[in-house]
Amino acid sequence: MHHMTLTELAKGLKAGDFSSRELTSSLLDRIERLDGDINSFISITRDRALSAADAADQARAKGESRPLAGLPLAIKDIFCTQGIRTSCGSKMLDNFQAPYNATVVEKLEAAGMISLGKTNMDEFAMGSSNENSFYGPVKNPWDRTAVPGGSSGGSAAAVAAGFAPAALGTDTGGSIRQPAAFCGITGLKPTYGRVSRYGMIAFASSLDQGGPMARSAEDCAHLLGAIAGHDLRDSTSVARVVPDYLAELDTPLAGLKIGLPKEYFGDGLDAEVESAIRDAIKVYESLGAKVCEVSLPHTHLAVPAYYVIAPAEASSNLSRYDGVRFGHRCENPVDLEDLYKRSRAEGFGDEVKRRILIGTHTLSEGFFDAYYRKAQQVRRLIRQDFMDAFEEVDVLMGPAAPTPAFDLGAKKDPVSMYLQDIYTIAINLAGIPGISVPAGFAGKRPIGLQILGKHFAESQLLNVAHQFQQATDWHRRHPSDQETT
Amino acid sequence: MQWETVIGLEVHVQLATQSKIFSGASTAFGAEPNTQACAIDLGLPGVLPVLNEGAVAMAVQFGLAIDAEIPETSLFERKNYFYPDLPKGYQTSQMAQPIVGKGEVELVLDDDVRKRVRIHHAHLEEDAGKSLHELFSNSRGHGMSGIDLNRAGTPLLEIVSEPDMRSAKEAVAYIRAIHAIVTYLRISDGNMAEGSLRCDVNVSVRPKGQETLGTRAEIKNVNSFRFVERAIEFEVERQIELIEDGGKVVQETRLYDPDQDETRSMRTKEEANDYRYFPCPDLLPVMLDSAYIEHQRSTLPELPTQKRNRFETSLGLSVYDAGVLSATRPTAEYFEAVLAVCGDAKQAANWVQGELSAHLNRENIDIANSPVTPEQLGGLIQRVLDDTINGKAAKQVFAALWNNEGASADEIIDTRGLKQVTDTGAIEAMIDQVIADSPVQVAQYRDADPEKRGKMIGYFVGQVMKASRGTANPQQVNGLLKQKLDEA
Numbered sequence: 001m002h003h004m005t006l007t008e009l010a011k012g013l014k015a016g017d018f019s020s021r022e023l024t025s026s027l028l029d030r031i032e033r034l035d036g037d038i039n040s041f042i043s044i045t046r047d048r049a050l051s052a053a054d055a056a057d058q059a060r061a062k063g064e065s066r067p068l069a070g071l072p073l074a075i076k077d078i079f080c081t082q083g084i085r086t087s088c089g090s091k092m093l094d095n096f097q098a099p100y101n102a103t104v105v106e107k108l109e110a111a112g113m114i115s116l117g118k119t120n121m122d123e124f125a126m127g128s129s130n131e132n133s134f135y136g137p138v139k140n141p142w143d144r145t146a147v148p149g150g151s152s153g154g155s156a157a158a159v160a161a162g163f164a165p166a167a168l169g170t171d172t173g174g175s176i177r178q179p180a181a182f183c184g185i186t187g188l189k190p191t192y193g194r195v196s197r198y199g200m201i202a203f204a205s206s207l208d209q210g211g212p213m214a215r216s217a218e219d220c221a222h223l224l225g226a227i228a229g230h231d232l233r234d235s236t237s238v239a240r241v242v243p244d245y246l247a248e249l250d251t252p253l254a255g256l257k258i259g260l261p262k263e264y265f266g267d268g269l270d271a272e273v274e275s276a277i278r279d280a281i282k283v284y285e286s287l288g289a290k291v292c293e294v295s296l297p298h299t300h301l302a303v304p305a306y307y308v309i310a311p312a313e314a315s316s317n318l319s320r321y322d323g324v325r326f327g328h329r330c331e332n333p334v335d336l337e338d339l340y341k342r343s344r345a346e347g348f349g350d351e352v353k354r355r356i357l358i359g360t361h362t363l364s365e366g367f368f369d370a371y372y373r374k375a376q377q378v379r380r381l382i383r384q385d386f387m388d389a390f391e392e393v394d395v396l397m398g399p400a401a402p403t404p405a406f407d408l409g410a411k412k413d414p415v416s417m418y419l420q421d422i423y424t425i426a427i428n429l430a431g432i433p434g435i436s437v438p439a440g441f442a443g444k445r446p447i448g449l450q451i452l453g454k455h456f457a458e459s460q461l462l463n464v465a466h467q468f469q470q471a472t473d474w475h476r477r478h479p480s481d482q483e484t485t
Numbered sequence: 486m487q488w489e490t491v492i493g494l495e496v497h498v499q500l501a502t503q504s505k506i507f508s509g510a511s512t513a514f515g516a517e518p519n520t521q522a523c524a525i526d527l528g529l530p531g532v533l534p535v536l537n538e539g540a541v542a543m544a545v546q547f548g549l550a551i552d553a554e555i556p557e558t559s560l561f562e563r564k565n566y567f568y569p570d571l572p573k574g575y576q577t578s579q580m581a582q583p584i585v586g587k588g589e590v591e592l593v594l595d596d597d598v599r600k601r602v603r604i605h606h607a608h609l610e611e612d613a614g615k616s617l618h619e620l621f622s623n624s625r626g627h628g629m630s631g632i633d634l635n636r637a638g639t640p641l642l643e644i645v646s647e648p649d650m651r652s653a654k655e656a657v658a659y660i661r662a663i664h665a666i667v668t669y670l671r672i673s674d675g676n677m678a679e680g681s682l683r684c685d686v687n688v689s690v691r692p693k694g695q696e697t698l699g700t701r702a703e704i705k706n707v708n709s710f711r712f713v714e715r716a717i718e719f720e721v722e723r724q725i726e727l728i729e730d731g732g733k734v735v736q737e738t739r740l741y742d743p744d745q746d747e748t749r750s751m752r753t754k755e756e757a758n759d760y761r762y763f764p765c766p767d768l769l770p771v772m773l774d775s776a777y778i779e780h781q782r783s784t785l786p787e788l789p790t791q792k793r794n795r796f797e798t799s800l801g802l803s804v805y806d807a808g809v810l811s812a813t814r815p816t817a818e819y820f821e822a823v824l825a826v827c828g829d830a831k832q833a834a835n836w837v838q839g840e841l842s843a844h845l846n847r848e849n850i851d852i853a854n855s856p857v858t859p860e861q862l863g864g865l866i867q868r869v870l871d872d873t874i875n876g877k878a879a880k881q882v883f884a885a886l887w888n889n890e891g892a893s894a895d896e897i898i899d900t901r902g903l904k905q906v907t908d909t910g911a912i913e914a915m916i917d918q919v920i921a922d923s924p925v926q927v928a929q930y931r932d933a934d935p936e937k938r939g940k941m942i943g944y945f946v947g948q949v950m951k952a953s954r955g956t957a958n959p960q961q962v963n964g965l966l967k968q969k970l971d972e973a
Contacts, residue, residue: 080531199531205766234533319574320528363761
């Protein structure tokens with residue numbers, strides 16, 4: 001039961017093999033037993049989950065028809081949940097309870113899903129290893145000397161460890177796809193604007209996007225259908241019909257044109273990762289797809305442009321944490337400036353401070369044109385690279401990360417950490433969707449294949465991922481409980 | 486040396502939307518602190534702004550009223566700075582691409598001199614909350630400050646002029662003109678006491694004839710017509726004295742203190758914030774097509790300057806009357822309604838500015854809430870114009886209408902018998918009676934020099950009018966009295 005997909009669990013519930021309460025309490029027990037070391041959860045909401053499960057069982061007895069009703073999941077602690085702490089992985093919000101639910105949380109509740117709790121993450125989603133959390137690092141369930149990736153590291157680890165069949169994550173520069181790759185699960189970053197950002201604590205508003213993390217593309221399709229859609233409370237969400245993401249899953253791939261960006265197979269790519277990705281491409285060829293090389297010539301500018309735009313937006317988004325109205329406040333401030341300085345100095349961790357400083361600097365008078373404006377120009381070029389490539393091919397494929405999960409504590413230098421996101425960051429700058437699917441292992445550590453599509457081509461991405469998962473079983477592998485305990 | 490004053494103004498107009506510019510919370514004034522601030526106004530984590538279309542419409546109407554360009558695209562930006570009553574740590578405002586471009590406002594100065602002031606642009610932004618220091622201070626004068634975020638997120642239209650004004654009087658005339666436009670458009674209640682219209686004044690001086698501008702000081706927090714005038718006068722004098730004593734004006738922000746009637750330095754340019762403006766990623770650019778703009782244009786009422794000109798040229802009112810009657814939309818509408826009934830602009834103007842305005846002022850009632858309706862006043866003026874009543878009776882009728890003692894002038898005239906007596910026989914009979922009752926006064930009159938008699942006749946007129954309860958036609962009384970007194 002702990003490693004079944006949502007789709008299988010839904011069948012089990014429907015068939016009466018087990019109740020929602022049995023499923024939920026079994027997962028909660030497992031979390032309690034095994035998460036002490038993995039540390040994938042910040043808050044576990046047992047009582048709420050069990051009463052929601054009881055309600056789901058009662059509804060089912062009365063003829064419940066919602067496909068996701070009674071199924072549990074975990075929610076990244078960046079989504080506001082009414083009456084439950086929403087910490088964003090930060091000391092700053094350790095005491096914060098939102099008085100409202102994020103739109104996606106509302107939607108999942110409306111679909112009848114049950115939240116088990118809030119998952120660990122890099123503070124304010126800034127990080128690629130989940131080592132920047134106030135609540136401590138998360139360990140990779142496949143190899144507990146390795147990081148789970150970040151920033152949605154808790155969500156990825158929880159799914160991999162058999163704590164939750166699925167989880168919500170967010171992705172600003174790879175934060176769904178890279179941890180999905182490191183933990184051997186499937187993670188989808190939707191098109192910017194596809195999923196409401198209301199109630200999702202902002203890191204970099206023009207890049208942030210929530211999305212599903214699960215054990216299969218099919219499960220991601222279920223979840224995306226539940227959370228996508230226009231939201232009047234988010235002006236940047238797009239008023240566009242939400243298709244049935246399950247409808248195209250079984251479309252054959254014969255004739256599919258796959259582009260391999262040559263820039264994604266260059267220096268710095270780990271040999272084992274490259275070999276796994278090349279093998280995955282062969283699987284697609286065997287399914288009838290045509291493969292060719294393409295170029296995304298501005299790829300090398302993505303990381304620098306991102307590290308101007310994202311910190312600029314973050315420096316402004318994080319100004320509200322000032323110790324005045326909510327969140328951490330220092331003891332006995334002597335005056336206003338002292339209140340601001342000490343509350344923020346104590347409440348934020350190093351990486352958050354680093355990015356606030358970078359962002360404040362790049363937006364400053366005299367630097368704005370050289371940094372922010374230039375980065376926006378680069379952003380348009382990067383977007384154009386993708387538009388040009390999609391003139392020739394249907395989807396792009398490559399590695400989700402240059403290496404498998406690295407060791408905890410291995411990357412001390414921020415820039416080497418930033419380069420982890422070299423294959424994921426450009427996707428956020430362009431606003432297109434991307435999915436990472438399990439495609440092999442380097443020793444014990446999983447490897448993720450990244451598939452990229454045109455804006456709003458989620459149905460196609462899910463189809464392409466699903467067909468791979470029909471032909472392979474990488475996504476059905478899970479760490480044994482010996483490894484997990 | 487002869488000095489020239491140069492003034493530019495930034496006027497913040499609170500727009501009269503029901504809800505805030507980026508949230509659904511109410512904008513009503515005067516509620517208990519922090520009862521009209523929702524999660525968005527509080528800047529809680531995860532919330533997002535959604536632009537209020539009403540604020541956009543109002544800004545566009547203002548732009549059209551001042552003949553400004555309305556750009557196809559405008560952009561919200563974040564102005565970043567820390568302040569306790571600024572919940573998000575930034576104010577959402579507009580900088581590079583404001584919603585209203587260059588325009589022009591016509592001022593009418595005291596002696597009917599017209600002057601055009603150029604508008605640099607006008608932009609939309611959200612208001613901050615209020616910090617309340619006094620209420621929370623302890624006996625030693627320090628300690629706590631209160632923050633009321635009811636005002637946070639209230640839509641403001643900031644109207645930025647070019648430095649085209651040359652005196653405090655011109656600055657006041659400019660603010661009055663802006664006030665008239667926004668109240669005519671009903672995009673603001675224009676209530677300065679409640680902060681619906683607030684001014685930052687940029688003042689500099691330069692030797693007369695010099696082209697380049699002097700260094701300016703910005704005076705914040707000037708919230709009445711009178712304070713604008715006083716603040717500018719003080720500041721001009723301060724700057725001239727400073728320069729004449731060999732000093733230099735420094736670019737700085739100053740605060741006007743009405744109690745001390747002076748301006749004081751708040752912060753110099755060096756201490757000024759770097760606001761780090763950048764486009765707000767939570768809001769889409771505002772795109773306005775010509776159909777939308779034309780629709781807004783079709784909603785525009787006749788504007789103050791147009792009305793004023795029409796009152797002068799078509800109605801033949803004096804410059805003064807036209808100015809007073811067009812000053813606010815309710816006054817103009819009242820006047821025009823009176824005119825529609827009575828048909829005589831001069832009489833309508835006199836009554837609105839005379840009797841009506843005196844009563845309204847005495848009881849501090851707004852013309853929009855006048856107990857005498859324009860239809861009632863128009864009906865009253867009709868009876869004066871057709872000689873049904875004389876002026877004295879008309880005032881009685883007005884008073885009766887004011888006190889709601891009758892539904893119309895006609896009804897009051899009827900029930901009180903105020904109809905003017907023009908029958909010569911009846912007036913003669915009253916005169917004869919007065920002459921018979923006043924032998925002493927008659928003798929005095931007849932002994933007096935003919936030049937002095939003019940004054941003395943007033944007594945007799947008064948007596949006759951009294952006898953007629955004010956209804957006798959005063960001209961007839963005068964003529965007949967003269968005849969009868971001078972006869973003997």
